[in-house]
Amino acid sequence: MTTTSLNRSSGTERVSRWVNDHRKWIFAAPAMIFTAILIGFPIGWTIYLSVTDAKGSVRAPADFIGIENYIDVLTDVDRFWPAVMRTGVFTFGALAVELVAGMAIALLLWRPFKAQKWVRVAILLPFVATPVAIAMMWRLIFDPNIGFANRVLSWVGVPPQPWFSEPATTLPTLMFVDIWEFTPMIAIILLAGLTSLSDEPDEAARIDGANAWQRFWYVTLPLLRPVVLVAVLLRSIDALKTFDLLYVVKGQGGGSFHEAETLNIYVYGLSFKYNDFGTASAVLIIFFLMILVVMWLLTFRRKGAKL
Amino acid sequence: MKFGSAKRVVALAAAALLSAGVLTACSSGGGDDGGSKTLNVTLANHVWTDVITKKIKEFEEDSGLTVEINQLSEDQLVDNYKVKLNAGSSDVDVMMYRPLQVGKLFGQSGYFADITDRVNDAGDWNWDDFQAGPVGLTTYEDMVVGVPMITENEMLYYRKDLLEKSGLEVPKTMDDLMNAAKTIKEDNDGVAGIVMRSQASAAVTQFSGFLYSFGGTWEDDSGNSAIGSDEAKEAYAFYGKLLHDYGPDQISTDMSWPEAAAIFAQGDAGFWIDASSLYENVYDPEKSKVGDQVGFAPFPEGPAGSKPYNVAAWALGINAASQNQDNAWKFIKWATSPEMTLEIQKEGVPSARTSVWENPEGTSNFPEELAKAIQVNGENGVGNDRPLVIGVAEAREIVGAPIVEAITGGDSDAAADEANQKFQDLLDSEK
Numbered sequence: 001m002t003t004t005s006l007n008r009s010s011g012t013e014r015v016s017r018w019v020n021d022h023r024k025w026i027f028a029a030p031a032m033i034f035t036a037i038l039i040g041f042p043i044g045w046t047i048y049l050s051v052t053d054a055k056g057s058v059r060a061p062a063d064f065i066g067i068e069n070y071i072d073v074l075t076d077v078d079r080f081w082p083a084v085m086r087t088g089v090f091t092f093g094a095l096a097v098e099l100v101a102g103m104a105i106a107l108l109l110w111r112p113f114k115a116q117k118w119v120r121v122a123i124l125l126p127f128v129a130t131p132v133a134i135a136m137m138w139r140l141i142f143d144p145n146i147g148f149a150n151r152v153l154s155w156v157g158v159p160p161q162p163w164f165s166e167p168a169t170t171l172p173t174l175m176f177v178d179i180w181e182f183t184p185m186i187a188i189i190l191l192a193g194l195t196s197l198s199d200e201p202d203e204a205a206r207i208d209g210a211n212a213w214q215r216f217w218y219v220t221l222p223l224l225r226p227v228v229l230v231a232v233l234l235r236s237i238d239a240l241k242t243f244d245l246l247y248v249v250k251g252q253g254g255g256s257f258h259e260a261e262t263l264n265i266y267v268y269g270l271s272f273k274y275n276d277f278g279t280a281s282a283v284l285i286i287f288f289l290m291i292l293v294v295m296w297l298l299t300f301r302r303k304g305a306k307l
Numbered sequence: 308m309k310f311g312s313a314k315r316v317v318a319l320a321a322a323a324l325l326s327a328g329v330l331t332a333c334s335s336g337g338g339d340d341g342g343s344k345t346l347n348v349t350l351a352n353h354v355w356t357d358v359i360t361k362k363i364k365e366f367e368e369d370s371g372l373t374v375e376i377n378q379l380s381e382d383q384l385v386d387n388y389k390v391k392l393n394a395g396s397s398d399v400d401v402m403m404y405r406p407l408q409v410g411k412l413f414g415q416s417g418y419f420a421d422i423t424d425r426v427n428d429a430g431d432w433n434w435d436d437f438q439a440g441p442v443g444l445t446t447y448e449d450m451v452v453g454v455p456m457i458t459e460n461e462m463l464y465y466r467k468d469l470l471e472k473s474g475l476e477v478p479k480t481m482d483d484l485m486n487a488a489k490t491i492k493e494d495n496d497g498v499a500g501i502v503m504r505s506q507a508s509a510a511v512t513q514f515s516g517f518l519y520s521f522g523g524t525w526e527d528d529s530g531n532s533a534i535g536s537d538e539a540k541e542a543y544a545f546y547g548k549l550l551h552d553y554g555p556d557q558i559s560t561d562m563s564w565p566e567a568a569a570i571f572a573q574g575d576a577g578f579w580i581d582a583s584s585l586y587e588n589v590y591d592p593e594k595s596k597v598g599d600q601v602g603f604a605p606f607p608e609g610p611a612g613s614k615p616y617n618v619a620a621w622a623l624g625i626n627a628a629s630q631n632q633d634n635a636w637k638f639i640k641w642a643t644s645p646e647m648t649l650e651i652q653k654e655g656v657p658s659a660r661t662s663v664w665e666n667p668e669g670t671s672n673f674p675e676e677l678a679k680a681i682q683v684n685g686e687n688g689v690g691n692d693r694p695l696v697i698g699v700a701e702a703r704e705i706v707g708a709p710i711v712e713a714i715t716g717g718d719s720d721a722a723a724d725e726a727n728q729k730f731q732d733l734l735d736s737e738k
Binding site for chain 2: 056057160256273
């Protein structure tokens with residue numbers, strides 16, 4: 001590019017050569033700085049709040065209290081730990097079912113057939129509808145007194161079920177709605193992965209006499225591994241943070257017994273209802289670290305996984 | 308030169324990007340010259356709001372102001388205030404708020420403008436016309452911070468046809484109520500004797516009348532928790548038994564007023580106890596299957612008499628950070644004037660002005676029985692329906708837990724003791 005000889009390089013030229021050598025960084029710098037500020041500031045502010053006793057109003061004077069909030073939170077067996085447990089059960093319970101069901105649907109749609117387009121669209125419907133509207137709809141369906149679900153059960157002679165209205169059945173019912181809503185997303189991701197696989201390994205296995213199950217288990221699945229990982233990662237991060245469904249169905253505090261109170265609902269209540277910004281921030285930081293650990297377990301522990 | 312121009316482009320791009328960010332940050336601050344022609348009014352979804360929005364044109368023509376109305380549901384309203392007022396934002400001028408729910412918190416945080424002088428110097432608008440109880444609730448540490456515009460008290464709604472069918476009188480005491488609920492449930496297949504709120508924090512306000520009528524209080528005279536007292540335990544058990552034994556077959560613990568009202572309006576319950584301001588939901592034939600059969604009665608008497616809540620449900624205040632306080636006051640004065648209050652009360656919204664209640668026209672559109680019951684409740688009423696603390700939301704969850712325990716048939720006495728301890732801790736933390 002440049003043809004200036006070194007012994008006659010003036011200041012300006014040196015600068016322009018430097019700019020030229022680092023242009024990819026210079027062009028990206030404004031956006032990078034901007035993003036860093038946008039991400040860094042809120043996290044920094046949350047960390048700051050988590051070591052103060054901020055309460056009532058953010059503008060009210062708050063004192064530095066060190067890690068007291070963290071100790072309070074981590075020793076809270078009333079609300080915090082049950083919320084952690086519910087978050088885990090909800091996320092990984094729903095995810096496991098979504099993965100198996102999504103894989104089954106993807107395999108069904110893998111080979112071309114008539115009306116495939118329509119089936120794909122139909123399957124996607126739950127996933128593209130508005131989450132809040134979905135939650136409202138299921139809440140009506142599962143209403144214990146006037147809901148459609150119990151009416152259907154009564155036709156086949158099953159006694160009415162409490163669904164969302166009893167602590168024991170609330171979380172499973174919520175997981176069912178989550179599964180209904182997000183299985184299509186997993187199916188679509190896995191289907192994309194399946195269609196991009198080449199046929200040769202499968203054919204080779206067939207010639208070697210492997211049956212359908214063996215071909216899936218020993219050939220297709222290992223090849224699909226990176227795609228499965230992407231699906232799991234996207235869905236688990238999303239499911240950990242589920243808010244709309246839980247809040248619409250059970251409201252503030254996850255119901256009268258906090259039966260649907262996951263970490264996200266708990267933090268929302270702490271900050272917006274209790275105005276306890278210090279404790280809420282501490283829970284958020286702990287939650288953030290938990291998500292990071294889950295991500296790390298899913299990605300970096302696996303050898304040869306390329307994301 | 309190539310690189311020079313590259314540099315300039317980068318510099319310009321960076322400058323543009325950053326200044327764009329900075330500029331948008333500024334413009335949302337609502338720079339103001341101490342009285343803009345646009346007034347930002349935040350209101351909750353309510354019949355009162357519907358009436359006012361229809362008339363807003365009149366105010367705009369008279370005052371030459373443009374009114375921007377931001378209308379939200381109750382939950383979103385509070386969250387919206389907390390975000391905006393925390394940030395010291397000035398794009399809320401007039402705020403509709405619930406004095407009982409946030410009065411103490413907002414007062415303590417300094418979110419309200421002091422309007423004491425404005426209400427006292429308003430002449431014909433007549434501040435003295437407002438009922439004492441509601442005014443007490445919109446006063447924070449001797450400063451008037453809000454003008455109450457909607458009152459409500461605890462009403463017993465009943466089904467005339469079902470009472471008649473079973474040969475029952477309208478319940479006057481708690482025992483009457485229990486027996487009537489039992490009889491109606493036994494005499495009518497698939498109909499609940501009574502329906503009420505069952506969600507822990509939502510039920511607290513409706514439970515308050517039971518608590519007072521059984522002789523209990525939230526706090527004793529020295530500001531300590533009183534929900535572990537025998538009277539309170541009795542009230543918890545009574546409320547729970549009503550719903551557990553004679554409520555809907557599938558009793559959920561998620562019911563607030565919309566769910567309870569829906570069951571009553573469907574014709575599936577003999578009694579419903581809730582706020583008087585909600586009567587349209589079960590009386591209006593368009594909303595209710597049993598509108599022509601709904602009766603209204605004052606709150607039943609317990610061992611300590613009939614002590615329903617009688618409170619200022621909503622008030623209008625001015626944001627302390629507003630740059631447009633004079634115009635905000637103009638709006639409040641217009642919306643709460645004697646004439647306007649009469650108009651709105653004729654639409655079925657109970658007001659806080661004495662003169663409107665004394666004017667026969669003021670109650671002309673209420674069902675006669677309802678107007679009578681409101682009046683009786685007003686005479687017996689207690690001026691708050693929930694613990695008056697700063698952390699109301701937290702307190703409601705705590706004192707509401709034994710209600711749910713009783714509804715589900717659990718040990719509500721033990722739950723009351725546990726709640727008593729938690730409530731005491733909360734009170735201590737606020738001292």
